[in-house]
Amino acid sequence: MLSIKNLTASINGTPVLKGIDLEMKAGEIHAIMGPNGSGKSTLGKVLVGHPAYAVTGGEVLFEGKNLFDLEPDARARAGIFMGFQHPIEVPGVSNASFLRLAYNKKAEAEGRDELDPLEFDDFIHEKIKLVAMKEEFLDRSLNEGFSGGEKKRNEILQMAVLEPKLAILDELDSGLDIDALRVLGDAVNRLQRPDRALLVITHFPRILETIQPQYVHVLSGGRILKSAGKELAIELEERGYDWVLEEAAAGGLR
């Protein structure tokens, strides 16, 4: 589904990604872990086309097509979704209107029927149960005045509405208490299907107890230093990141 080959990218001329290789197949859950400032979030933002980052080399294929030929909105309509670490507040636009608009743009692109406000109302009321969101958040302006946790809840609600093929979740656990993390983790698990893939970006292994990956990659200094199964997450929980960095340095990678 996703094939990343020797991807390099920079921000304001400073290289951040220095050659990333990653293959993801449908049905898989991958975790990208690493110390702060390692380039984890950058990888996600580059994949969804954030304008602050310049791709300087390499290639990314999504379902066989060159991802960088697509504008960010076209990538979204093609089925890529990123749940951001810090979702933006948009005053004046109600959450419900925004969600319906986003849903209908995708439906239109896929040749499905668009939903009118009444139909969407039924649809969204099912979806908010999944993330245990209170109804009042639908009428409020998009993310405006939401707490960190409410914003994350809203990101997963958007994911549930858009049903992406590839979802990238950046630091889902930041700003969440234990209960909210469990609710959202369960919601993400329920959205996972054999034809979808999930990339979980996280500093802390905790979230991986709920959303269990098959593959764990440690990213540092803009490179993937180590890839292994989910047991790597447990090892990182116990030992921290330093040993991976040292091992990589000894191996001449850095």
Added chain:
Amino acid sequence: MTLALSSSLLADLLGGARPAEWEALRLGAEGRLAGRDLPTTADEDWKYTDLKALASLSFGQAPRATVDISGHLLPEMVGTRQVFVNGHHAPHASCASAVQAGVRFFPMSTASEACHALGSVPDGGEPGLFEDLNTARFEDGAVILVPRNMRVALPLHLLFISKAEDPIAIFPRVLIVLERGSELELVEEHHGEGTYLTCPVVEVRVGEGALLRHERVQRDSDEAFHFGTLKAEVAKGGQYHSRTLSFGARISRQQPWVRLAEGADASLDGLALLDGHQVADTHSFLLHAEPHATSHQLHKCIVDGQARAIFNGQIRVAPHAQGTDARQQSRNLLLSESARMDTKPQLEIYADDVKCSHGATVGQLDPEELFYLQSRGLNADDARNLLTYGFAGDVLNHIPVASLRRSLRQLVMARTQADSLGELS
């Protein structure tokens, strides 16, 4: 009529006969006008608002006219409206049958001069030129009196409609008095077609503990000139909340002046949506005259084409007005290279125990916000239009009269090209 006026425009405007009532008031205004001329950009107060286009025109007296008002009726207020066409009361278009007993809501032309304190809301300085023009020549307008402790259930609707074949001048006058503990919602709208000059003056007295919500909608024609004066005095513990929404006029200027007594609360919000060569100017003055009053001011402008917007927000905290809480924000969106915004907060604080804050931003849409919407599948144009709509929608969302809120949202959606996005709330 022997007035020595230096400006031919002013001479023109004062050319007609002086109306009979309120003679002392009118003579005072004429006296002040005798020494004055139209301001120029050399006047600090009019630095960014050039009146040359106005000075080159000549305005005749406004004839009576009939208009179709069906497009302006709002379901919440069908039986609580007074309509004025070209400044004259239009009895057949008006309908006040649903106005609550005890509330007095009638044309000024039928009011008795003796019993109403017109022109008695004091001003810190000399009345403005356009206010004086109104005082000298107004013929009609509305009087609203709400007795003590009465909560008026239905909002009242004031419709000023102008219809000009040739350029005409119109001077609507409004007096609103809320006695102690009363509550009222008022919608004041200005619509029109053709070239005209309108100089409305609205005087407001909010009694102790009384509450007035005042929605003001300016949808004048694109050839019109609108110079509005609002003077509000809010007594102890009273609340005055106004929202001024400017969409039309070639040149418009709003001059709200609000005085707050002890513990009073005011909000003075504004939205201007401009395109083409429009100019919209707001010069506001908020006086915290006594302790513990609060004020909030959010002024937003969306400026496109070669339009320009001006905001000058003065807040004065008098020496004894301790415990004042005053907040002002001027937020502005420029949608084209040649659009222009001049914003200037002016805080004069003479007390020491106060909370005052102000902020001004002028800019384009935030690239992070655009990207966020795009990342959810909206194309760049849709994202831009949605954000522009949202910028304005933020002010509209709090309008209490639902049908007005809906119709203004639709207007803003059309003006921000967000109407292609379907129904938004």
